[in-house]
Amino acid sequence: MKHSKNVAAVVVTFNRLEKLKKVLASLEAQTMLPSHLVIVDNASTDGTATYLQEYADNFKIADQVNLQIVTLPENVGGAGGFSAGMEKGYQIGADYVWIFDDDGYPAPDALEKLVDGYERAVDVFSPDIPFACSLVKFIDGHISEMNNPVPTWDWGRLRAEGLKDVVLINRASFVSVLIPRWVMEAYGLPYKEYFIWFDDAEYTTRITKNCPGIQVLDSVVVHDMGDNKGVNFSMINQKNAWKFAYGTRNQGSYTLHHEGFLRYLLFCGMVFKSMRIGHVEKKLRRQMYGKMLEAFRFNPQIDYPQSGRLISS
Numbered sequence: 073m074k075h076s077k078n079v080a081a082v083v084v085t086f087n088r089l090e091k092l093k094k095v096l097a098s099l100e101a102q103t104m105l106p107s108h109l110v111i112v113d114n115a116s117t118d119g120t121a122t123y124l125q126e127y128a129d130n131f132k133i134a135d136q137v138n139l140q141i142v143t144l145p146e147n148v149g150g151a152g153g154f155s156a157g158m159e160k161g162y163q164i165g166a167d168y169v170w171i172f173d174d175d176g177y178p179a180p181d182a183l184e185k186l187v188d189g190y191e192r193a194v195d196v197f198s199p200d201i202p203f204a205c206s207l208v209k210f211i212d213g214h215i216s217e218m219n220n221p222v223p224t225w226d227w228g229r230l231r232a233e234g235l236k237d238v239v240l241i242n243r244a245s246f247v248s249v250l251i252p253r254w255v256m257e258a259y260g261l262p263y264k265e266y267f268i269w270f271d272d273a274e275y276t277t278r279i280t281k282n283c284p285g286i287q288v289l290d291s292v293v294v295h296d297m298g299d300n301k302g303v304n305f306s307m308i309n310q311k312n313a314w315k316f317a318y319g320t321r322n323q324g325s326y327t328l329h330h331e332g333f334l335r336y337l338l339f340c341g342m343v344f345k346s347m348r349i350g351h352v353e354k355k356l357r358r359q360m361y362g363k364m365l366e367a368f369r370f371n372p373q374i375d376y377p378q379s380g381r382l383i384s385s
Contacts, residue, residue, distance in 0.1 A: 077187065078168070079250070080108035080161030084153030085174035087118045091296055098177045100133055104184035108138045108164055112157040115147045140164060149267030149318075154246055155375065156264070162256050162377035169256070172248045172293065179292040182206055186250050189238050189288030196233050200283035202255045203276060205241070206248035206291040210300040217302040219245045219295055224284045240284040246272040248293040255279050260374035269319035274326050305343045305360070306350025313356050320360045324367030340364050 081099055085092045099109060113120055124141050131139050142160050144153065154171055161169040170183060190204040208219035222243035230238045249272075262275040276285060301307075308316045320343060328336035343364070347357050 078108075078166050079106040079183065079187065080110050080164065080166035080169050081106040081183070082110045082112065082154070082157035082161055082169050082171045083174060084112045084114060084150055084157055084171075085116060085120060086114035086147055086150075086153070087116045087120070088174045089116070089118050089120050089123055091175045092120065093123075094177055094296070095172075095174055096127065098180075101180050102178065102183050103181045104187065105133065105136055106170060106183060108140060108161065108166055110140045110142060110157050110160050110164075110169075112142045112153045112160075113144065114149070114153045115144050138164065148264060150246070151262055151266035151268060151271035152264040154271065155261045158251070158256060158261050159375075159377045162253060167253050168250050169253075170248070170250050171246055173246065173295075175296045176208070176247045177294045177296060178206070178248060179294075182248060182291045182293055185237075185291035186248070186288050189235070189286065189291060190250055192235055193230055193238050193286050196235060197230055198283050201286055202252070202259070202279040202283060203244070203285040204250045204291075205244040205285065205287050206293045207287065207289050208245070208247045208293050208295050211294055211296050212300070214300060216247070216295040216297070217300050218297070219247050220302075221245070221285075221287050230286070237290045238286050238288055241287050242280050242284055243273055243276045244285065244287070246275075247295055248291070249276070251279075256377050260376045263322075263372045264375065265370075265372035266322045267318050269315055270322040270326065274322070305346035306352070308347060308350065308352045308356050308360070310353075310356070313359060317359060317363050320363040321366050321370055324364050325370045325372075328367050329371045336367070 083095055111124060113124060121143060128139055128141055140160060142156055144156060158169050186204055186206055193201055205221060208216040210216045221241040224240040224242055227239045229240055259279045262271045324336060324339060327339045343360060
């Protein structure tokens with residue numbers, strides 16, 4: 073069994089107890105164990121808190137991994153949970169945080185491959201690489217449609233340098249992402265106010281301003297989501313409108329305040345066109361228009377982990 077170079081694995085969970093159990097079992101089976109395991113309970117109501125107390129009392133690898141359970145007083149969404157978990161990882165002195173959701177099951181060598189790929193890329197390419205992510209598959213072995221990263225124009229550069237399992241990317245989702253400590257210090261944490269959707273896109277875009285990130289293709293994580301489908305604004309319906317409402321506000325806010333009014337108008341036009349193509353109900357369209365306008369007054373500020381805010385366990 074290998075030991076990681078001071079990696080804090082950060083898992084954010086909300087009312088997915090059975091899937092969380094699979095995630096934790098996958099972590100315990102890693103060929104390279106993380107130094108720390110931070111579990112962020114987003115005020116779950118399905119018995120997760122009771123289970124985590126029992127898990128802590130009987131933690132099988134306590135002699136090798138430092139377990140930290142962060143119980144939040146209210147559900148602050150994935151964005152708030154990742155912000156809290158990453159800050160906790162920083163506070164306990166981790167050199168890297170390895171973040172993923174409560175329905176992502178890493179292969180036994182996922183962390184080992186991810187750390188190795190990152191370090192080789194740093195040696196060959198640049199010490200400024202801000203993150204490394206895994207290849208995300210659906211439960212049937214196919215690619216996970218909603219977790220494909222955005223490649224750079226020269227995505228194959230490292231392959232040409234001999235790193236055949238590493239490609240350059242600009243954006244990734246928070247399903248198995250390795251982030252160095254210096255990145256949190258330099259660029260801060262994800263916007264906790266986003267609650268859900270676009271927090272990962274914004275954050276990985278933010279931290280790749282000076283250097284792209286990488287995807288390590290032989291580090292694999294299985295994403296156990298409902299349907300293997302990507303998402304776009306033509307798919308809005310009564311069931312998922314609450315998520316798209318956050319996504320519309322968050323992406324609208326980002327484009328307006330960080331890319332300019334013209335880009336914001338283009339974004340609004342894209343949403344409008346997509347909803348028409350998808351024959352989205354007029355009531356739901358009006359809801360999204362309201363979220364576009366909300367973007368004007370919604371402009372969260374970056375939190376930095378070294379600022380001294382404390383996350384209680």
